[in-house]
Every structure is written in structure tokens, then in C-alpha cells.
Amino acid sequence: MSTSPSIPSFKLLDGTSIPWLAWGNGSGQAKKAAVEAGQQALAAGIRHIDTAQIYGTEEATGHVVSGSPLPKDDIYVTSKLSNLANGQPVPLDQVRASVAESVRKLGFVPDLFLVHNPFVAPPGELKALWKILEELKDEGKLKSIGVSNFRVQDFEAILDDAKYKPVVNQESCILPHLLVIDSGDSTLKIEYHPYTLTHLQPVLELQAKHGIVTEAYGPLTPVLRHVTGGPLKTVLERIAERLSKATGKSVDLATVLLLWTRAQGAVAVTSSGNAERIKLLAEVSQLPDLLEASEVEDITRVGKTVHFRYYTEHMEIDFPLPNLPNGL
Numbered sequence: 001m002s003t004s005p006s007i008p009s010f011k012l013l014d015g016t017s018i019p020w021l022a023w024g025n026g027s028g029q030a031k032k033a034a035v036e037a038g039q040q041a042l043a044a045g046i047r048h049i050d051t052a053q054i055y056g057t058e059e060a061t062g063h064v065v066s067g068s069p070l071p072k073d074d075i076y077v078t079s080k081l082s083n084l085a086n087g088q089p090v091p092l093d094q095v096r097a098s099v100a101e102s103v104r105k106l107g108f109v110p111d112l113f114l115v116h117n118p119f120v121a122p123p124g125e126l127k128a129l130w131k132i133l134e135e136l137k138d139e140g141k142l143k144s145i146g147v148s149n150f151r152v153q154d155f156e157a158i159l160d161d162a163k164y165k166p167v168v169n170q171e172s173c174i175l176p177h178l179l180v181i182d183s184g185d186s187t188l189k190i191e192y193h194p195y196t197l198t199h200l201q202p203v204l205e206l207q208a209k210h211g212i213v214t215e216a217y218g219p220l221t222p223v224l225r226h227v228t229g230g231p232l233k234t235v236l237e238r239i240a241e242r243l244s245k246a247t248g249k250s251v252d253l254a255t256v257l258l259l260w261t262r263a264q265g266a267v268a269v270t271s272s273g274n275a276e277r278i279k280l281l282a283e284v285s286q287l288p289d290l291l292e293a294s295e296v297e298d299i300t301r302v303g304k305t306v307h308f309r310y311y312t313e314h315m316e317i318d319f320p321l322p323n324l325p326n327g328l
Ligand SMILES: NC(=O)c1ccc[n+]([C@@H]2O[C@H](COP(=O)([O-])OP(=O)(O)OC[C@H]3O[C@@H](n4cnc5c(N)ncnc54)[C@H](OP(=O)(O)O)[C@@H]3O)[C@@H](O)[C@H]2O)c1
Pocket: 023, 024, 025, 026, 027, 028, 029, 030, 050, 051, 116, 148, 149, 170, 171, 217, 218, 219, 220, 221, 224, 252, 254, 255, 269, 270, 271, 272, 273, 274, 277, 280, 281, 311
């Protein structure tokens, strides 16, 4: 995979690179019109598509990629092993066939393949499931492998004796944590400063220790799904106003949040089915670092005063919540 030089990327544990902004077709209008919106995304300059078995968009993703004039190597694609349609785990003896079906629908081996959540494995079988993905990687049937919605206990279940550590954990990282990248060598060394989502602190610390990159899905939740916007709203407005003056272009709150996500060393997995906003996301993916260090810190500091989560179905099971207000 050779990513476009104009789109910053992060280095993963296995030596590959991942474009920092992904366009997902698992939500909203992007899911309903995955082919049309996917074509618009690639035409606009997006180079990372996030799909999953459960979204029902793997075939559409394959269609978009094969129909594009771009070489496949210029388009990074993530897919995921999801629960069965009835929500049940995938029996271990069906995992290989399930992965093969993803590859068949896509028409290629995805650059990154994730375990969608820890409940994809039958109870007590997470380690055995991870081992199958490791074997598939060794056989060349998968490339990079990672996880999603993993809590500390899920990492503990698979990391012991793992041949390959997951390269990412895709999680609902909607409120700030600060990661400091030490660019002194080729590995990401990450320092974590806890924020209001004290909830995520242990898992982010574990990821930092192992060099596992955070992929943040739902990154726009503070501006889209929090009814009032909470205390971050005025901070984001102030920064957006400064950037609008400095660049001579109208910079919105979503752009500020996405740039903040990148400033932490996290991949932003966002989405849009709206042609104009897709173009905007493509432009954002190519922006240089525009945020001042103090602005990144302000977002982090104010974010720490609230706990608010939209996607509660995985990370809030058997993982104690912090005693913090929701900012409403
Ligand atoms: N691993 C998991 O368990 C998991 C869970 C959830 C999601 N995901 C992945 O993450 C992707 C994104 O999730 P998400 O939808 O929650 O992400 P999000 O970035 O928080 O929200 C995306 C929504 O923001 C809107 N939007 C985009 N740009 C905007 C802008 N500049 N201003 C205002 N609104 C804007 C879009 O609406 P319009 O279409 O109207 O533009 C879109 O519906 C999914 O598609 C999926 O691939 C993964």
C-alpha cells in the first residue's frame, strides 16, 4: 500500500502505514448509498474506506475500488469480522470461511482486518479466534490484523504469547485524551493524559504500552450527538473562528475535532453521504497541522470534564464507568 503523499499517515506495529482519516460506510447516508457515496469519496481524494461484514457494504466497497481509476494500492481498505446476523458469536470453525467470504465480496484482501468486538468470539474463545487470524496472516490470506471495541480484559486475553499484537483498536473515542508522539524513531511512543473519559484510560494506557494505534470512530459525536454540545462547544467555536481568519476559509467545528484527533496520533474514522461534506472531509484529510499546541490542550482539558458516549453497546459492558457529569 503506497498512500498518497499528501495524506498524512501513521505507522503501525507491523511496519505498514495507515491514512489518518477514514471514510466509513457503516453509518447514515453513506451506508444507504455506499456505492455512490464511495465513488464520491474516492473522486474527492479520500484514500481510506472503512467497512465491515455487518454493514452489508463489503460488496459495494469492492465495486467502488474496482471501478476506480486509482490502483488498488492507493486505496486503504479496512473490514471487520462481525457477529452473525442474529448477533450471535461466530463459531470458530466458521471463521476461515467468514474471512474468505469477506475477501470474495471485496475482491481483494483488505489492508486491515479487525475483530469487530470481543463478543464476536464465542465465550472464552477470544484467544483461539485471534490465533486463527494470526494463521491467516501467516498464510497470506490476511494483511494487517487488529481489533475494535476491546477493553483491557480482551487485550489481556489475547496478548499473552500472541505472535502478532493487534495493530489498532477501533473504539468510540469521542472525548479527548492526549497522546504525545515521540518521532525519534520509527515506533510510536505514546504518552497518555487522562481526560473525562476516565473510562478509557486503562485501555489507552495498555495500547500505549504495546504501541497499538487508536482508531476513533464517532469522532464528531461532541458536535453532532451531544444535545447542547457541552462545554467543548465554545472552545471549538473559538478555535474554528481563529482558523477561519487565519486560512481565509470557513473552518467548521467538525474540522477542528478531526484535526484534534490526528494531533493525538489517532486515526479518525468518520463518514458522510453528503457530496459537499465528503469533499470537505477529503480536504481535511490533506490539511497540515493547523492547531496550536495550546488549542489541542484546551480541547483535551475541557473534554476531561464530561463523560458522554453515544455507542454504548460494547465498551460499557463489564468496564466500570467514571463518576462524571454528561455535560447536558
Ligand atoms: N468499530 C465499530 O464498532 C464502529 C462503530 C460505529 C462506527 N464505526 C465506523 O465509523 C464510521 C463513522 O462513524 P460515525 O458516523 O459515528 O462518525 P462521525 O464522524 O461521528 O459522524 C459521521 C456523521 O457526521 C456527519 N458529518 C460529516 N462531516 C460533517 C461536517 N463537516 N459537519 C457536520 N456533520 C458532518 C455525516 O452526516 P452526513 O452524511 O449528513 O454528511 C455523518 O453521518 C462508520 O461509518 C463506521 O465505518 C465503527
